[in-house]
Amino acid sequence: MKDLPPQVRERTIAKARTLIEALPFMQEHRGKVIVIKYGGAAMDRAPLARPFAMDLSLLLHAGIHPVVVHGGGPQVSEVSAQLGLETRFVDGIRVTDAATLDVATMVLAGKLNTQVVGGLVADGVPAVGLSGVDGGLLLARRSTPDLGFVGEVVQVNTGVVRTLMDRDFVPVVASIAVDEAGQAYNVNADVVAAEIAAALGADKLVFMNDVPGVMGSGGDLLSELGVQECLDLLAADGVVEGGMIPKLESATRAIKGGVRRVHMLDGRVEHALVLELFTPEGIGTMITPDAGEGAVAE
Ligand SMILES: Nc1ncnc2c1ncn2[C@@H]1O[C@H](COP(=O)(O)OP(=O)(O)OP(=O)(O)O)[C@@H](O)[C@H]1O
Ligand SMILES: [Mg+2]
Known part of the structure; x- marks a missing residue:
């Protein structure tokens, strides 16, 4: 060290300091389950696949148990269009007829799940792909007749996910569920992530999206929200739209289900996950x- 020019020496010491600063955060998260919803829009950006894998590696080495749930809305819409199928959303939920269900199953549980798992495995993360059908992970029933094969989750059987986590694998879940008769359903991936997070008693649920976070009526970033504030935003006219509706509903569902914190991060920011978990700058x-309703008071 003493032979280094002063500037280089200072920079090297600063790196060590950064590592030490991460220590209390690592201690805080050690042994905790963190569910990460990797959104379709964020996933579309190939250069970010690697930093995401690196982030997951760091989480694993810090003793965190990550579970990934991925979306794929834009990709399902794209393949539907190629096949001449019309795409329609009601309050951010895809209307899913039998043909669209086939597309969603092929794209989510086939192409995208393989792609996400492949990317992670290539970067040394021991990822294992599955959908909500495997091991009966997500038991669903039809939500409303108007939406077709859109399911609502009635039960989460966490066995298969826990078995994988116990063996240090990272489960990567595609958001297809199954009913008691074996009929598959398309479930919004945000809903899936929230249900799995609640069932696993996760400490955190992190949504990786393609926007900086939840925006208020003036387009301003809302950095902290309580459950009631989320419900007020959902009830307000024209503030929360499209895919942010199920996302915010799922966030409140997760908190009510005992998840301590939900984060909406910009998945376009390199190392967003590490920044949020291991640095003081949220x-x-x-x-x-x-206030007064937290599973864990702080
Ligand atoms: N108030 C708001 N704040 C932030 N984003 C909003 C708001 N209202 C609507 N949105 C939209 O919600 C979108 C996020 O939902 P979307 O379903 O498109 O992404 P995703 O859930 O990450 O992807 P996927 O559905 O494929 O998993 C944002 O891209 C944004 O355009
Ligand atoms: Mg979405």
């Missing part, structure tokens, strides 16, 4: 229980 929107 990014995006953090959703917390309302």
Whole structure:
């Protein structure tokens, strides 16, 4: 060290300091389950696949148990269009007829799940792909007749996910569920992530999206929200739209289900996950229980 020019020496010491600063965060998260919803829009950006894998590696080495749930909305819409199928959303939920269900199953549980797992494995993350059908992970029933084969989750059987986590694998879940008769359903991936997070007693649920976080009526980033504030935003006219509707609903569902914190991060920011978990500078929107209702008080 003493032979180094002063500037280089200072920079090297600063790197060590950064590592040490991460220590309390690593201690805080050690042994915890963190569910990460990797959104379709964020996934579309190939250069970010590698930093995401690196982030997951760091989480694993810090003793965190990550579970990944991925979306794929834009990709399902693209293949539907190629096949001449019309895409329609109601309150951010895809109307899913039998043909669209086939497309969603092929794209989510086939192409994208393989792609996400392949990318992670190539970067040394021991990822294992599955859908909500495997091991009966997500038991669903039809949500409303108007939406076709859109399911609502009635039960989460965490066995298969826990078995994988116990063996240090990272489960990567595609958002297809099954009913008691074996009929598959398309479930919004945000809903799936929230249900799995609640069932696993996860400490955190992190949504990786293609926006900086939840935006208020003036387009401003809302950095912290309580559950009631989320419900107020959902009830307000024209503030929360499209895919942010199920996302915010799922966030409140997760918190009510005992998840301590929900984060909405910009998946376009390199190393967004590490920034949020291991540095004092929180990014995006953090959703917390309302005062007096927290599973864990702080
Ligand atoms: N108030 C708001 N704040 C932030 N984003 C909003 C708001 N209202 C609507 N949105 C939209 O919600 C979108 C996020 O939902 P979307 O379903 O498109 O992404 P995703 O859930 O990450 O992907 P996928 O559905 O494929 O998993 C944002 O890209 C944004 O355009
Ligand atoms: Mg979505």
